[in-house]
Amino acid sequence: MIWEIDERARTIEGLDGAGRPRPEYAASLGLIRAPYGRRVLATVIEALVLLLVQLPMLLVVLPAVTGAALDADPVAALAGRDDLVLLIVLGAASSVLSTAFVLVQLILLGRRGVTLGKALTGLRTVNVRTLERPGFWRGAVVRYLVMGASMLVPLVGPLLVIALSPLFDPARRGRSWADLAAATWLVDARRGLNPYDEKRMRIARKTVATDLLDVKTELPSLATPVAPTGAGAYVPLARNKGGVLGAVRSTPGNVVIGETDAVDDEPRSGIPTMVAPAPFATPDPAPAAEPPLPAGVPAPAAVAPGAIVAPAAGAAAWSPPPLLEEPAAAPPAPVAPAAPQAAASVPPMATPPTASDAVALTLDSGDTIAVSGGGVVLGRAPATGPGDVDVLPVPVVDPTRSISKTHWALLRQDGRVVALERGSTNGSVLVRGGAEQALEPGRPVEVRDGDTIRFGDRHAVVAIR
Structure with missing residues (x-):
């Protein structure tokens, strides 16, 4: 037996014809872009923590190394210090802690879209196309490389790349140059939908994907019409996991109700199709047959409806032959009038509006x-x-x-x-x-x-x- 593997590419929702993300799709899910103030605050928090870890290196090790470098014999001057062991321990501790902090930041950002500053400020980072985790290499490593490269130009580089570039995003989504390079987007998980809440995110995607009115053109009916002459108008009534429960109004007197399948135009098996008559369509009763006239009696002339005709002079009144006598039916019992009930709908209008009213x-x-x-x-x-x-x-x-x-x-x-x-x-x-x-x-x-x-x-x- 040969097994075939479906190698079709995954369909990504929310992209336009050119493969670019549509901001309105993310907005319909409930995702809100991160506010500028909290973006800056998250970056400042992470920078302060990194600076705190580097304090032993900056306050103790760096001045000692700088002083020894200015001596005629830097190695001998550094080796002759009494606190050489302390300098080595402090320098190693600062380096190890800084490396661990940056590595943890990269892993959390790539796997869960969160860092220490973002966790404290309620922000999350997602891939701008898939609205899922950004990934370790591009979403985290590339982002930090761009931010680190901005440090090569002191003060101006970080100010431009980190602080000011989100203000110039052409899509008005608050994406910095680091976000553009890493294909990421920073969202607000406090006021909007948390993209890493899998259950709520799945419900939001299904709600948008199954919206019955998210169509731009008139679609054909999915229900079977009563008459073969026309399909009628499809009216959605409800929906479930198996399909859409709808009604087709093909003729004024009938409505077909049934659950339909999107594959063919027949009602789904196991679910009966009901034909309900219109509420006011009452057929006229068939006229009763009149008894035959006796021999010698001329047929009456045609008389217009509603006209009053007097009998001819000398003509005997004719009556139909007697039918078999049946027992007289008992008179119907008087029915007590039903108690008035509360109206199920709103009271009628007193004066209808006119076309000229505002x-x-x-x-x-x-x-x-x-x-x-x-x-x-x-x-x-x-x-x-x-x-x-x-x-x-x-x-x-x-x-x-x-x-x-x-x-x-x-x-x-x-x-x-x-x-x-x-x-x-x-x-x-x-x-x-x-x-x-x-x-x-x-x-x-x-x-x-x-x-x-x-x-x-x-x-x-x-x-x-």
């Missing part, structure tokens, strides 16, 4: 969004759909990531102002007068002045003037 949204943060043109669509990174005309995407900051990339929209349709849920993960709720109504994906709901739309952990108040 519409605005006030977020819980206090920001006001003017709704002009065809409307606005909100989310972490919203995208307009194929049917959106003159609709403006408005991104909403959400540190808890409770909002989908494209969550909901406030649109003007046929002189109305409607809220439209775009199939988000956590859904949207319309709040009016203390009553709440969950918005169904793809179904517009008319709103009025003072209504509140709750989406994720955020909410917005509609103002119509």
